[in-house]
Amino acid sequence: MFPVTSATEMAGQDEENEISIAVAEGKLAGEDGVWELLAKRLRDIPGYFEFFAAAYPENVETQSDITFVMAANAIAAFEISAWQALNSPFDQQLRGEDAMSEAALRGMALFNDKGCAICHAGPLQTDNLFHAIAMPQIGPGLGDNREGFSDGLEDFGRERVSGNSADRFKFRTPSLRNIELTAPYGHSGAYTTLESIVNHYNNPVLSLMTYDHSQAILPSRTDLDEIDFTVMNSPARTGSIAQAALREPLLRPANMSASEVSDIVEFLKALTDPNSLDLSENIPGSVPSGLPISD
Known part of the structure; x- marks a missing residue:
C-alpha cells in the first residue's frame, strides 16, 4: 500500500495532483487520504467495479464497498500467481533432477563454504x-x-x-x-x-x-x-x-580466485527460472480506465 504514497515512486511531487498534495500534507488514511482518494478513482470506473465484485463477491455489492486494501491485496495475489519463480535449475536439482552444470554445483558449494x-x-x-x-x-x-x-x-x-x-x-x-x-x-x-x-x-x-x-x-x-x-x-x-x-x-x-568467482556466477545463473525470461503475456491488452498500456 505504500508505493502509492511515495513522491519518488507513484504519488507525484509537490502540487502535481490531488494525491501528491495529500502526501505533502501527510494524509495517508482517512477521508482525504491517499488510499481513499485512489479507492474513489477505482469506484468511479464501472469496469473496475465488475472486477472487484468478481474478486470479492462476499464483500463488494456496490461501488462504495471498494477499498484500497482490496486493491493492494488483489495486486499481491496477482504477483504471487504470475511472478513466482520456482522452477530454476537450482529448484530442479533440489527435487532430485540433474539440472545444474558442474560449474554451478561447484559454485553452490563455494557459496556455502564462503x-x-x-x-x-x-x-x-x-x-x-x-x-x-x-x-x-x-x-x-x-x-x-x-x-x-x-x-x-x-x-x-x-x-x-x-x-x-x-x-x-x-x-x-x-x-x-x-x-x-x-x-x-x-x-x-x-x-x-x-x-x-x-x-x-x-x-x-x-x-x-x-x-x-x-x-x-x-x-x-x-x-x-x-x-x-x-x-x-x-x-x-x-x-x-x-x-x-x-x-x-x-x-x-x-x-576468491578468478575461477571460484566464475563458478559462483554460474551458480547464481542457475537461480533463473526459464518462465521468467519472457513475461510479456502478463501485459493486458487494455485496462478499464482506458489509459494507454506501455509495452
Missing part, C-alpha cells in the same frame, strides 16, 4: 535482515541533513526508519532468485554484472575505496555527475561506510 548462504538463506536466498556490506553509494540518498552531512545526500539505509545510528548504512539482504535478470546490483545499482558484485565480496572495503564509477549505468549530466560520483564518493562518506562494514560481524573478505 559464508554467502548465511545471509542469502532459505528458499528465497535471503534472511530478510539488514547488513552493512560496504556498498558504494552513487546518486543522492536520504540523509535528512544529519550529523555533518549538511547537503542531505547520504543514504543512511535502515537508520532512516529505525532511528538507531547502529543501523546506518545497513540494507536488507535481497533475494537471489532470478538475480541474473535484475541488474544493476547493490541498493544503489553500483555494479552492473554478476562478476563485479561477486568480486566486491573478495574484499568489500577495498572494493568500496577503489570503486570505478565508469561502470555505473546512469544518464550523464555534468552537474548530476558531480553529485553522483565526486560528492558521494568523498573520503568522509566512503570512510563512514567502510567503518560500518568493518563492524558487520558476518562480512569478511572472501578471497
Whole structure:
C-alpha cells in the first residue's frame, strides 16, 4: 500500500495532483487520504467495479464497498500467481533432477563454504535482515541533513526508519532468485554484472575505496555527475561506510580466485527460472480506465 504514497515512486511531487498534495500534507488514511482518494478513482470506473465484485463477491455489492486494501491485496495475489519463480535449475536439482552444470554445483558449494548462504538463506536466498556490506553509494540518498552531512545526500539505509545510528548504512539482504535478470546490483545499482558484485565480496572495503564509477549505468549530466560520483564518493562518506562494514560481524573478505568467482556466477545463473525470461503475456491488452498500456 505504500508505493502509492511515495513522491519518488507513484504519488507525484509537490502540487502535481490531488494525491501528491495529500502526501505533502501527510494524509495517508482517512477521508482525504491517499488510499481513499485512489479507492474513489477505482469506484468511479464501472469496469473496475465488475472486477472487484468478481474478486470479492462476499464483500463488494456496490461501488462504495471498494477499498484500497482490496486493491493492494488483489495486486499481491496477482504477483504471487504470475511472478513466482520456482522452477530454476537450482529448484530442479533440489527435487532430485540433474539440472545444474558442474560449474554451478561447484559454485553452490563455494557459496556455502564462503559464508554467502548465511545471509542469502532459505528458499528465497535471503534472511530478510539488514547488513552493512560496504556498498558504494552513487546518486543522492536520504540523509535528512544529519550529523555533518549538511547537503542531505547520504543514504543512511535502515537508520532512516529505525532511528538507531547502529543501523546506518545497513540494507536488507535481497533475494537471489532470478538475480541474473535484475541488474544493476547493490541498493544503489553500483555494479552492473554478476562478476563485479561477486568480486566486491573478495574484499568489500577495498572494493568500496577503489570503486570505478565508469561502470555505473546512469544518464550523464555534468552537474548530476558531480553529485553522483565526486560528492558521494568523498573520503568522509566512503570512510563512514567502510567503518560500518568493518563492524558487520558476518562480512569478511572472501578471497576468491578468478575461477571460484566464475563458478559462483554460474551458480547464481542457475537461480533463473526459464518462465521468467519472457513475461510479456502478463501485459493486458487494455485496462478499464482506458489509459494507454506501455509495452
